[in-house]
Amino acid sequence: MRLLFKQRLFSWFDSYDIYDEAGDTVYTVEGKLSWGHCLHILNAAGEHIGTVQERVLTFLPRFELYIRDQYVGSIQKRFTFFAPKFDIDCNGWQAEGDLLEWDYRVTEACGALVATVHKELFHWTDTYVIDVADPGNALCALMLVLAIDAEKCSRN
Incomplete structure (x- = not known):
């Protein structure tokens, strides 16, 4: 399954639209006012299905992942000098x-490969292509990409 992740051009908070290969909107992401990043994921019908919440006052960036209101895991950046790595306490995954x-x-x-993420260049806003091996993992993979993008935004 392939998802196209595009940040909205004019938005006060983090807002994204996620499309499938046919160009249909699969998910919408709305940033909420909070201390640290708080991203709500809505399905195509506009129902809240997930949240990515940044934990503040941690040594390294950490985000908690929720499906509906159920905690499913977290993602935390590792200390590295070169290529970024993340520890994921969700499904036993790792991201590099x-x-x-x-x-x-x-x-x-x-x-085993769960997903690949590729940032497309030469766009007005952040645009990523997410290839997920199992469509059942699409929501969790999207939450990881949102957390990684939010961590990068916090540094800049």
Whole structure:
């Protein structure tokens, strides 16, 4: 399953539209006013289905992931000198990026590929392509990409 993740051009808070390969909106992401990033994920019908909430006052950036209101895990950046790495306490996944932080691989603990993320260049706003091996993992993969993008935004 392929998802196209595009940030909205004019928005006071983090807002994104996520499209499928046919160009249909699958998810909408709305940033909420809070201390740290708080991103609400809505399905195509406009129903709240997930949240990515940044935990503040931590040594390294950490985000908690919720499906509906149920805690499902977290993602925390590891201390590294070169390529970014994230520890994911959700499904036993790990995420590792390239040196420029444009491409990421999400893998299971056994090394099996869960998703790849590629940042497209030459767009007015942040645009990512997310390829998910199992469509059942699409929401969790999207939440990871949102957390990684929010972490990058916090640094800039």
